[in-house]
Amino acid sequence: MPICAKLKSLFKKTPYHSRLLWTISKKGALKIFRITNMHIVKPSILLLLCLFFVVLCGCSNQSRLDLLKYKNNVLENRSQKNQFFKFSEDSPIPVTERWQFTELQYFPVDTDYQVQANYYPLPVKEELTIQTSSGQPRVYVKIGYFEFVLFDKKLKLMAYQEKSWLARSAEMPLFVPFSDETTGRSTYGAGRYLDVKIPQSDTAVLDFNYAYNPYCSYSSTYSCPIPPPENRLPVKIEAGEKNYTKI
Numbered sequence: 001m002p003i004c005a006k007l008k009s010l011f012k013k014t015p016y017h018s019r020l021l022w023t024i025s026k027k028g029a030l031k032i033f034r035i036t037n038m039h040i041v042k043p044s045i046l047l048l049l050c051l052f053f054v055v056l057c058g059c060s061n062q063s064r065l066d067l068l069k070y071k072n073n074v075l076e077n078r079s080q081k082n083q084f085f086k087f088s089e090d091s092p093i094p095v096t097e098r099w100q101f102t103e104l105q106y107f108p109v110d111t112d113y114q115v116q117a118n119y120y121p122l123p124v125k126e127e128l129t130i131q132t133s134s135g136q137p138r139v140y141v142k143i144g145y146f147e148f149v150l151f152d153k154k155l156k157l158m159a160y161q162e163k164s165w166l167a168r169s170a171e172m173p174l175f176v177p178f179s180d181e182t183t184g185r186s187t188y189g190a191g192r193y194l195d196v197k198i199p200q201s202d203t204a205v206l207d208f209n210y211a212y213n214p215y216c217s218y219s220s221t222y223s224c225p226i227p228p229p230e231n232r233l234p235v236k237i238e239a240g241e242k243n244y245t246k247i
Contacts, residue, residue, distance in 0.1 A: 071109045074209050078106060085218075092215040092222065097246060104213075105242040113208035113239035117148035117157075119199040127163065130177075133190060133216040134223035139163040143174055143198075146206060150235055157206070157231050159196065173197050176206070177227035180237040188217045188243050191227035211240025218244055 082103045085091045093101050121144035129137045140160040147156050159174035166172075179191035192211045196204060214224035 067111065070111070070114075074109045077210070078104070092218040094219050094221075104244065107209075107238050107240060107242060109209050110239050111209075113150075113237065115148045115150055115206045115208070117146040117204050117206050119202055119204045120145050120147065128160065128228065130160075130225045130228055132223045132225050133214070133220075136223055138225055140175070140225070141166060146176070146196075146204065148206060153235055155233055155235070157194075157233070158228075176231070177225060178211075178231045178233055178237075179227045180233040180235060182236050182238060186238070186242055188213045188241075190214065190216070190224070191231075192237075192240060193227075208237050208239040211237065213241050213244060 085093050085104065086098065086101055091098060122142055126142040128140050128142055130140050131137050139162070141163050143159050143161055145156055145158045147154065149155070157176050157178055159176050161172055161175060173195040174197070176194040176196055177191055178194065180187075183189060183191055192213055194206065194208070194211055196206065215222040216224035
């Protein structure tokens with residue numbers, strides 16, 4: 001357990017917890033007020049409380065720094081993708097449209113969509129034929145599935161790898177295509193994708209801020225797998241990439 005959590009737990013166990021009212025000002029100054037039915041606080045307890053709040057403030061500042069760093073990483077990833085789409089010869093944006101392309105559209109970065117999930121690898125790998133936007137089906141292998149809770153709903157997403165790629169590299173990420181309540185509205189009509197590193201334990205993070213559109217959303221020359229019905233989420237995933245619209 002992190003030191004911040006330990007201190008919070010320790011503080012809640014003290015008999016004085018229910019008798020103290022505290023506020024932390026913007027400058028981090030600590031004020032402890034005495035309630036009428038409170039007895040004299042021992043100096044040692046007061047010192048412990050002051051130490052607790054000093055560490056708590058430090059933890060809060062660190063949390064804010066971590067959040068800022070995370071958001072900057074997501075935004076930097078989006079910026080690099082815009083540059084690739086604009087200038088790379090491998091850009092999925094048609095050459096005739098690339099000159100007017102500026103940037104992709106995204107939902108604001110939201111850590112509520114950075115979800116802790118349980119991962120369950122399948123002992124027996126099953127094959128699944130997935131339809132594509134071009135009508136040419138592809139064969140995928142079910143590797144495992146994720147279970148997680150989002151907005152008080154228990155959800156599940158199956159993870160795949162394309163059969164033809166299995167023998168090429170053991171480092172290939174899991175392919176997690178999905179659709180949700182934003183599909184066909186604010187996001188691409190067929191659904192979106194997540195790439196997830198193969199978990200080395202029974203937990204993993206599903207970060208929908210990195211959800212992206214298939215290449216066929218930019219050009220009909222691509223053939224993209226359509227998320228299967230089993231990966232339809234009955235919630236709005238208002239994170240990641242929005243629907244692509246031409247200028």
